[in-house]
Amino acid sequence: MGRKKSYDRDETAERALHVFWEKGFEQTSLKDLEAATGVNRYGLYDSFTDKQGLFRECLTGYCASVMAMIEGFTSTGFSGLLGVIERFAEADFEEVHLHHGCLAITSMLEKECLSEDLQQLLGGYMDGILGAIRATLESEKKAGVLRKDLDIEDCMGLMHLIMVGLPTLSRTSPDADAMRRGGKSALNAMRTWLA
Protein backbone atom coordinates (compact mmCIF):
# COMPACT_ATOMS: atom_id res chain seq x y z
CA MET A 1 0.00 0.00 0.00
CA GLY A 2 1.09 3.56 -0.53
CA ARG A 3 3.16 5.23 -3.20
CA LYS A 4 5.94 3.36 -4.99
CA LYS A 5 9.59 4.43 -4.77
CA SER A 6 10.71 6.18 -7.90
CA TYR A 7 14.34 5.05 -7.59
CA ASP A 8 16.27 1.84 -7.24
CA ARG A 9 18.10 1.53 -3.95
CA ASP A 10 21.19 -0.27 -5.25
CA GLU A 11 21.51 1.94 -8.28
CA THR A 12 21.31 5.00 -6.03
CA ALA A 13 24.10 3.66 -3.82
CA GLU A 14 26.17 2.88 -6.91
CA ARG A 15 25.84 6.45 -8.17
CA ALA A 16 26.59 7.87 -4.74
CA LEU A 17 29.71 5.70 -4.56
CA HIS A 18 31.22 7.42 -7.55
CA VAL A 19 30.71 10.86 -6.02
CA PHE A 20 32.30 9.78 -2.73
CA TRP A 21 35.08 8.15 -4.70
CA GLU A 22 35.84 11.29 -6.63
CA LYS A 23 35.46 13.90 -3.90
CA GLY A 24 35.82 12.05 -0.62
CA PHE A 25 33.25 11.79 2.17
CA GLU A 26 33.67 15.23 3.69
CA GLN A 27 33.77 17.15 0.43
CA THR A 28 30.64 15.43 -0.88
CA SER A 29 27.54 17.42 0.03
CA LEU A 30 23.93 16.32 0.11
CA LYS A 31 23.43 18.61 -2.86
CA ASP A 32 26.04 16.63 -4.82
CA LEU A 33 24.38 13.36 -3.86
CA GLU A 34 20.95 14.60 -4.85
CA ALA A 35 22.30 15.74 -8.21
CA ALA A 36 24.18 12.50 -8.90
CA THR A 37 21.43 10.13 -7.82
CA GLY A 38 18.41 12.16 -8.86
CA VAL A 39 16.93 11.34 -5.47
CA ASN A 40 15.75 14.01 -3.04
CA ARG A 41 17.38 14.14 0.39
CA TYR A 42 14.23 12.77 1.92
CA GLY A 43 14.61 9.59 -0.11
CA LEU A 44 18.29 9.27 0.75
CA TYR A 45 17.56 9.63 4.45
CA ASP A 46 14.61 7.27 4.21
CA SER A 47 16.72 4.57 2.56
CA PHE A 48 20.10 5.08 4.22
CA THR A 49 19.37 6.85 7.54
CA ASP A 50 21.92 9.63 7.04
CA LYS A 51 24.96 10.70 5.03
CA GLN A 52 27.22 8.38 6.94
CA GLY A 53 24.81 5.48 6.47
CA LEU A 54 24.85 5.98 2.72
CA PHE A 55 28.62 6.21 2.78
CA ARG A 56 28.85 3.06 4.89
CA GLU A 57 26.89 1.15 2.28
CA CYS A 58 29.06 2.52 -0.53
CA LEU A 59 32.30 1.79 1.30
CA THR A 60 31.40 -1.75 2.34
CA GLY A 61 30.32 -2.50 -1.20
CA TYR A 62 33.55 -1.05 -2.54
CA CYS A 63 35.74 -3.07 -0.16
CA ALA A 64 33.78 -6.23 -0.87
CA SER A 65 34.11 -5.79 -4.63
CA VAL A 66 37.87 -5.24 -4.40
CA MET A 67 38.21 -8.32 -2.22
CA ALA A 68 36.11 -10.31 -4.68
CA MET A 69 38.32 -9.08 -7.49
CA ILE A 70 41.44 -10.32 -5.72
CA GLU A 71 39.88 -13.68 -4.91
CA GLY A 72 38.76 -13.92 -8.50
CA PHE A 73 42.34 -13.57 -9.63
CA THR A 74 43.70 -16.17 -7.23
CA SER A 75 41.02 -18.69 -8.19
CA THR A 76 41.42 -18.37 -11.95
CA GLY A 77 44.93 -19.64 -12.42
CA PHE A 78 47.00 -16.61 -11.51
CA SER A 79 49.07 -18.32 -8.90
CA GLY A 80 51.87 -16.45 -7.23
CA LEU A 81 51.79 -13.12 -5.45
CA LEU A 82 53.35 -11.26 -8.35
CA GLY A 83 50.85 -12.72 -10.75
CA VAL A 84 47.96 -11.54 -8.65
CA ILE A 85 49.45 -8.12 -8.12
CA GLU A 86 50.23 -7.77 -11.80
CA ARG A 87 46.74 -8.68 -12.86
CA PHE A 88 45.24 -6.46 -10.18
CA ALA A 89 47.39 -3.62 -11.42
CA GLU A 90 46.23 -4.17 -14.99
CA ALA A 91 42.60 -4.19 -13.90
CA ASP A 92 43.18 -1.03 -11.89
CA PHE A 93 44.78 0.82 -14.70
CA GLU A 94 42.08 0.05 -17.19
CA GLU A 95 39.32 1.29 -14.92
CA VAL A 96 38.67 4.95 -15.52
CA HIS A 97 37.24 5.29 -12.04
CA LEU A 98 40.56 4.52 -10.45
CA HIS A 99 41.93 7.79 -11.68
CA HIS A 100 40.48 9.00 -8.41
CA GLY A 101 42.58 6.60 -6.39
CA CYS A 102 41.32 4.11 -3.85
CA LEU A 103 38.23 4.98 -1.84
CA ALA A 104 39.55 3.12 1.20
CA ILE A 105 42.86 5.01 1.27
CA THR A 106 41.13 8.32 0.60
CA SER A 107 38.79 7.59 3.48
CA MET A 108 41.60 6.66 5.85
CA LEU A 109 43.10 10.07 5.18
CA GLU A 110 39.94 11.68 6.53
CA LYS A 111 39.24 9.19 9.28
CA GLU A 112 38.71 11.98 11.80
CA CYS A 113 35.44 12.74 9.99
CA LEU A 114 34.21 9.15 10.18
CA SER A 115 32.40 7.28 12.94
CA GLU A 116 34.15 4.62 14.96
CA ASP A 117 32.59 1.70 13.11
CA LEU A 118 33.70 3.03 9.75
CA GLN A 119 37.24 3.49 11.02
CA GLN A 120 37.22 -0.11 12.20
CA LEU A 121 35.86 -1.25 8.85
CA LEU A 122 38.73 0.51 7.09
CA GLY A 123 41.30 -0.85 9.53
CA GLY A 124 39.97 -4.36 9.08
CA TYR A 125 40.03 -4.03 5.31
CA MET A 126 43.67 -2.95 5.32
CA ASP A 127 44.69 -5.60 7.83
CA GLY A 128 42.92 -8.21 5.76
CA ILE A 129 44.79 -7.35 2.60
CA LEU A 130 48.14 -6.94 4.33
CA GLY A 131 47.62 -10.21 6.19
CA ALA A 132 46.83 -12.04 2.96
CA ILE A 133 49.97 -10.62 1.34
CA ARG A 134 52.09 -11.62 4.31
CA ALA A 135 50.68 -15.16 4.35
CA THR A 136 51.33 -15.53 0.64
CA LEU A 137 54.87 -14.20 1.01
CA GLU A 138 55.61 -16.67 3.78
CA SER A 139 54.17 -19.68 2.01
CA GLU A 140 55.88 -18.84 -1.26
CA LYS A 141 59.16 -18.28 0.52
CA LYS A 142 58.81 -21.67 2.18
CA ALA A 143 57.92 -23.24 -1.17
CA GLY A 144 61.05 -21.82 -2.71
CA VAL A 145 59.30 -19.54 -5.17
CA LEU A 146 60.93 -16.56 -3.46
CA ARG A 147 64.47 -15.96 -2.18
CA LYS A 148 65.32 -18.05 0.88
CA ASP A 149 66.88 -15.06 2.67
CA LEU A 150 63.94 -12.72 2.00
CA ASP A 151 63.13 -10.54 5.00
CA ILE A 152 59.35 -10.74 5.24
CA GLU A 153 58.99 -7.71 7.53
CA ASP A 154 61.15 -5.62 5.26
CA CYS A 155 59.22 -6.76 2.23
CA MET A 156 55.89 -5.99 3.86
CA GLY A 157 57.09 -2.43 4.38
CA LEU A 158 57.47 -1.99 0.65
CA MET A 159 54.17 -3.73 -0.08
CA HIS A 160 52.35 -1.43 2.28
CA LEU A 161 54.11 1.59 0.82
CA ILE A 162 53.13 0.66 -2.73
CA MET A 163 49.59 -0.12 -1.69
CA VAL A 164 48.96 3.33 -0.27
CA GLY A 165 51.33 5.12 -2.63
CA LEU A 166 49.78 4.18 -5.95
CA PRO A 167 46.34 5.63 -5.22
CA THR A 168 47.99 8.74 -3.83
CA LEU A 169 50.01 9.03 -6.99
CA SER A 170 46.88 8.99 -9.08
CA ARG A 171 45.22 11.64 -6.94
CA THR A 172 48.14 14.05 -6.67
CA SER A 173 49.41 13.86 -10.21
CA PRO A 174 47.77 15.86 -12.99
CA ASP A 175 49.23 13.31 -15.37
CA ALA A 176 46.81 10.40 -15.62
CA ASP A 177 49.67 8.07 -16.48
CA ALA A 178 51.62 8.66 -13.29
CA MET A 179 49.96 5.77 -11.52
CA ARG A 180 50.47 3.41 -14.43
CA ARG A 181 54.17 4.26 -14.53
CA GLY A 182 54.46 3.97 -10.78
CA GLY A 183 52.78 0.60 -10.84
CA LYS A 184 55.05 -0.65 -13.60
CA SER A 185 58.14 0.52 -11.73
CA ALA A 186 56.89 -0.98 -8.50
CA LEU A 187 56.37 -4.34 -10.18
CA ASN A 188 59.89 -4.23 -11.60
CA ALA A 189 61.32 -3.36 -8.21
CA MET A 190 59.38 -6.15 -6.55
CA ARG A 191 60.52 -8.68 -9.11
CA THR A 192 64.19 -7.95 -8.44
CA TRP A 193 63.48 -7.80 -4.73
CA LEU A 194 61.53 -11.01 -4.35
CA ALA A 195 63.19 -13.42 -6.74
Added chain:
Amino acid sequence: MGRKKSYDRDETAERALHVFWEKGFEQTSLKDLEAATGVNRYGLYDSFTDKQGLFRECLTGYCASVMAMIEGFTSTGFSGLLGVIERFAEADFEEVHLHHGCLAITSMLEKECLSEDLQQLLGGYMDGILGAIRATLESEKKAGVLRKDLDIEDCMGLMHLIMVGLPTLSRTSPDADAMRRGGKSALNAMRTWLA
Protein backbone atom coordinates in the same frame (compact mmCIF):
# COMPACT_ATOMS: atom_id res chain seq x y z
CA MET B 1 52.38 55.41 17.52
CA GLY B 2 49.48 53.33 18.75
CA ARG B 3 49.33 50.05 20.62
CA LYS B 4 52.03 47.39 20.19
CA LYS B 5 51.26 43.95 18.80
CA SER B 6 51.09 41.36 21.55
CA TYR B 7 52.28 38.52 19.32
CA ASP B 8 55.22 37.74 17.08
CA ARG B 9 54.29 37.35 13.42
CA ASP B 10 56.76 34.58 12.59
CA GLU B 11 56.03 32.63 15.74
CA THR B 12 52.31 32.83 14.97
CA ALA B 13 52.87 31.45 11.47
CA GLU B 14 55.04 28.68 12.91
CA ARG B 15 52.31 27.62 15.31
CA ALA B 16 49.67 27.81 12.60
CA LEU B 17 51.87 25.63 10.38
CA HIS B 18 51.69 22.78 12.85
CA VAL B 19 47.90 22.89 12.94
CA PHE B 20 47.66 22.90 9.14
CA TRP B 21 50.23 20.12 9.06
CA GLU B 22 48.25 17.95 11.42
CA LYS B 23 44.71 18.60 10.17
CA GLY B 24 45.07 19.90 6.63
CA PHE B 25 43.88 23.26 5.30
CA GLU B 26 40.18 22.53 5.02
CA GLN B 27 39.81 20.80 8.37
CA THR B 28 41.61 23.59 10.20
CA SER B 29 39.13 26.20 11.42
CA LEU B 30 39.79 29.74 12.53
CA LYS B 31 38.88 28.57 16.01
CA ASP B 32 41.72 26.04 15.86
CA LEU B 33 44.12 28.69 14.66
CA GLU B 34 43.08 31.12 17.38
CA ALA B 35 43.57 28.44 20.01
CA ALA B 36 46.96 27.31 18.69
CA THR B 37 48.39 30.77 18.16
CA GLY B 38 46.73 32.60 21.03
CA VAL B 39 45.90 35.34 18.53
CA ASN B 40 42.35 36.55 17.88
CA ARG B 41 41.00 36.25 14.33
CA TYR B 42 41.29 39.98 13.99
CA GLY B 43 45.05 39.74 14.47
CA LEU B 44 45.35 36.85 12.04
CA TYR B 45 43.43 38.75 9.37
CA ASP B 46 45.39 41.90 10.07
CA SER B 47 48.71 40.11 9.61
CA PHE B 48 47.89 37.53 6.94
CA THR B 49 44.84 38.91 5.04
CA ASP B 50 42.76 35.72 5.32
CA LYS B 51 42.92 32.00 6.05
CA GLN B 52 44.49 31.26 2.69
CA GLY B 53 47.04 34.01 3.18
CA LEU B 54 48.14 32.50 6.46
CA PHE B 55 48.25 29.06 4.87
CA ARG B 56 50.26 30.41 1.94
CA GLU B 57 52.88 31.73 4.31
CA CYS B 58 53.01 28.44 6.22
CA LEU B 59 53.22 26.37 3.05
CA THR B 60 55.91 28.46 1.36
CA GLY B 61 57.95 28.39 4.55
CA TYR B 62 57.49 24.64 4.77
CA CYS B 63 58.55 24.01 1.16
CA ALA B 64 61.52 26.34 1.49
CA SER B 65 62.72 24.62 4.65
CA VAL B 66 62.48 21.17 3.05
CA MET B 67 64.39 22.43 0.03
CA ALA B 68 67.01 23.98 2.29
CA MET B 69 67.31 20.68 4.14
CA ILE B 70 67.98 18.81 0.91
CA GLU B 71 70.51 21.37 -0.25
CA GLY B 72 72.16 21.21 3.15
CA PHE B 73 72.64 17.49 2.70
CA THR B 74 74.13 17.78 -0.78
CA SER B 75 76.55 20.51 0.29
CA THR B 76 77.89 18.73 3.36
CA GLY B 77 79.58 15.75 1.83
CA PHE B 78 76.65 13.44 1.22
CA SER B 79 77.30 12.93 -2.44
CA GLY B 80 75.16 10.51 -4.40
CA LEU B 81 71.42 10.32 -4.69
CA LEU B 82 71.08 7.42 -2.28
CA GLY B 83 73.18 9.23 0.30
CA VAL B 84 70.96 12.28 0.16
CA ILE B 85 67.78 10.23 0.28
CA GLU B 86 69.11 8.15 3.15
CA ARG B 87 70.02 11.17 5.20
CA PHE B 88 66.76 12.87 4.36
CA ALA B 89 64.93 9.76 5.48
CA GLU B 90 66.80 9.70 8.77
CA ALA B 91 66.01 13.36 9.38
CA ASP B 92 62.37 12.71 8.52
CA PHE B 93 62.04 9.79 10.80
CA GLU B 94 63.47 11.60 13.79
CA GLU B 95 61.12 14.53 13.45
CA VAL B 96 58.00 13.97 15.48
CA HIS B 97 56.08 16.36 13.25
CA LEU B 98 56.45 14.08 10.28
CA HIS B 99 54.14 11.62 11.89
CA HIS B 100 51.55 13.78 10.18
CA GLY B 101 53.07 13.19 6.79
CA CYS B 102 54.13 15.86 4.33
CA LEU B 103 52.19 19.11 4.24
CA ALA B 104 52.74 19.47 0.50
CA ILE B 105 51.32 16.03 -0.30
CA THR B 106 48.44 16.49 2.12
CA SER B 107 47.66 19.81 0.44
CA MET B 108 47.78 18.34 -3.06
CA LEU B 109 45.12 15.88 -1.97
CA GLU B 110 42.80 18.79 -1.22
CA LYS B 111 43.86 21.01 -4.09
CA GLU B 112 40.21 21.65 -5.02
CA CYS B 113 39.97 23.77 -1.86
CA LEU B 114 43.02 25.88 -2.72
CA SER B 115 43.38 28.95 -4.89
CA GLU B 116 45.12 28.79 -8.24
CA ASP B 117 48.40 30.28 -7.03
CA LEU B 118 48.69 27.75 -4.20
CA GLN B 119 48.08 24.89 -6.63
CA GLN B 120 50.84 26.25 -8.83
CA LEU B 121 53.15 26.59 -5.84
CA LEU B 122 52.57 22.94 -4.98
CA GLY B 123 53.03 21.83 -8.58
CA GLY B 124 56.26 23.77 -8.83
CA TYR B 125 57.53 22.31 -5.60
CA MET B 126 56.91 18.75 -6.77
CA ASP B 127 58.33 19.41 -10.22
CA GLY B 128 61.41 20.95 -8.63
CA ILE B 129 62.13 17.94 -6.47
CA LEU B 130 61.35 15.42 -9.21
CA GLY B 131 63.46 17.39 -11.67
CA ALA B 132 66.40 17.43 -9.26
CA ILE B 133 66.10 13.68 -8.75
CA ARG B 134 65.97 13.06 -12.48
CA ALA B 135 69.00 15.25 -13.14
CA THR B 136 70.96 13.48 -10.42
CA LEU B 137 69.96 10.08 -11.77
CA GLU B 138 71.08 11.02 -15.27
CA SER B 139 74.40 12.49 -14.21
CA GLU B 140 75.18 9.58 -11.90
CA LYS B 141 74.25 7.12 -14.60
CA LYS B 142 76.57 8.91 -17.01
CA ALA B 143 79.32 8.93 -14.37
CA GLY B 144 79.01 5.20 -13.92
CA VAL B 145 77.80 5.33 -10.32
CA LEU B 146 74.55 3.68 -11.42
CA ARG B 147 73.81 0.78 -13.79
CA LYS B 148 74.48 1.65 -17.40
CA ASP B 149 71.20 0.09 -18.53
CA LEU B 150 69.08 1.87 -15.93
CA ASP B 151 65.78 3.08 -17.36
CA ILE B 152 65.48 6.62 -16.02
CA GLU B 153 61.77 6.95 -16.74
CA ASP B 154 61.04 3.68 -15.04
CA CYS B 155 63.15 4.65 -12.07
CA MET B 156 61.45 8.03 -11.76
CA GLY B 157 58.14 6.22 -11.47
CA LEU B 158 59.34 4.46 -8.36
CA MET B 159 60.90 7.61 -6.95
CA HIS B 160 57.65 9.48 -7.36
CA LEU B 161 55.70 6.62 -5.85
CA ILE B 162 57.93 6.51 -2.79
CA MET B 163 57.85 10.25 -2.43
CA VAL B 164 54.07 10.42 -2.17
CA GLY B 165 53.68 7.00 -0.57
CA LEU B 166 55.78 7.51 2.55
CA PRO B 167 53.83 10.49 3.89
CA THR B 168 50.59 8.68 3.09
CA LEU B 169 51.87 5.67 4.99
CA SER B 170 52.48 7.80 8.05
CA ARG B 171 49.01 9.35 7.87
CA THR B 172 47.03 6.19 7.24
CA SER B 173 48.82 3.86 9.62
CA PRO B 174 48.02 3.88 13.33
CA ASP B 175 51.47 2.39 13.84
CA ALA B 176 53.95 5.27 14.07
CA ASP B 177 56.72 3.00 12.78
CA ALA B 178 55.03 2.17 9.49
CA MET B 179 56.71 5.03 7.69
CA ARG B 180 60.13 4.18 9.11
CA ARG B 181 59.76 0.59 7.94
CA GLY B 182 58.45 1.70 4.56
CA GLY B 183 61.39 4.05 4.15
CA LYS B 184 63.88 1.37 5.07
CA SER B 185 62.33 -1.07 2.63
CA ALA B 186 62.22 1.56 -0.08
CA LEU B 187 65.90 2.30 0.37
CA ASN B 188 66.73 -1.38 0.12
CA ALA B 189 64.66 -1.72 -3.01
CA MET B 190 66.30 1.33 -4.55
CA ARG B 191 69.78 0.06 -3.75
CA THR B 192 69.19 -3.21 -5.60
CA TRP B 193 67.44 -1.32 -8.37
CA LEU B 194 69.97 1.41 -8.98
CA ALA B 195 73.33 -0.28 -8.51
Added chain:
DNA sequence: TCGATATCTAAACGCTCGGTTGGCTATTGC
Protein backbone atom coordinates in the same frame (compact mmCIF):
# COMPACT_ATOMS: atom_id res chain seq x y z
C1' DT C 1 -14.37 5.75 -6.08
C1' DC C 2 -12.57 6.78 -1.82
C1' DG C 3 -9.91 6.64 2.38
C1' DA C 4 -5.43 4.94 4.03
C1' DT C 5 -0.69 5.00 3.45
C1' DA C 6 3.89 5.54 1.59
C1' DT C 7 6.67 8.69 -0.97
C1' DC C 8 7.82 13.12 -3.01
C1' DT C 9 9.08 18.07 -2.98
C1' DA C 10 10.49 22.17 -0.97
C1' DA C 11 11.03 24.97 2.80
C1' DA C 12 12.95 25.51 7.20
C1' DC C 13 15.97 24.32 11.26
C1' DG C 14 20.15 24.69 14.04
C1' DC C 15 24.85 24.81 13.55
C1' DT C 16 29.50 25.98 12.09
C1' DC C 17 32.18 28.11 8.87
C1' DG C 18 35.22 32.17 7.08
C1' DG C 19 35.07 36.90 7.43
C1' DT C 20 33.76 41.76 9.34
C1' DT C 21 32.73 45.41 12.47
C1' DG C 22 32.45 48.60 16.52
C1' DG C 23 33.58 49.64 21.10
C1' DC C 24 37.33 49.18 24.42
C1' DT C 25 42.41 49.34 25.64
C1' DA C 26 47.14 50.25 25.40
C1' DT C 27 50.77 53.04 23.57
C1' DT C 28 52.61 57.14 21.40
C1' DG C 29 54.07 62.27 20.59
C1' DC C 30 53.43 66.66 22.29
Added chain:
DNA sequence: GCAATAGCCAACCGAGCGTTTAGATATCGA
Protein backbone atom coordinates in the same frame (compact mmCIF):
# COMPACT_ATOMS: atom_id res chain seq x y z
C1' DG D 1 47.85 64.49 30.80
C1' DC D 2 45.66 64.33 26.66
C1' DA D 3 44.35 63.68 22.04
C1' DA D 4 45.65 60.55 18.29
C1' DT D 5 46.60 56.14 16.79
C1' DA D 6 46.89 51.13 16.41
C1' DG D 7 45.55 46.66 18.31
C1' DC D 8 42.48 43.72 20.87
C1' DC D 9 38.17 41.33 21.79
C1' DA D 10 33.51 39.78 21.31
C1' DA D 11 29.61 39.98 18.91
C1' DC D 12 27.74 39.68 14.53
C1' DC D 13 27.01 38.52 9.35
C1' DG D 14 25.67 35.75 5.37
C1' DA D 15 26.43 31.29 3.41
C1' DG D 16 26.51 26.45 3.36
C1' DC D 17 26.27 22.33 5.82
C1' DG D 18 23.53 17.92 7.43
C1' DT D 19 19.11 17.02 9.03
C1' DT D 20 14.00 17.46 9.84
C1' DT D 21 9.39 18.47 8.81
C1' DA D 22 4.92 19.89 6.66
C1' DG D 23 2.07 19.67 2.81
C1' DA D 24 1.24 17.83 -1.78
C1' DT D 25 1.02 13.58 -4.56
C1' DA D 26 0.69 8.99 -6.08
C1' DT D 27 -0.59 4.20 -5.18
C1' DC D 28 -2.91 0.72 -2.88
C1' DG D 29 -7.11 -2.29 -0.85
C1' DA D 30 -11.94 -2.40 -0.50
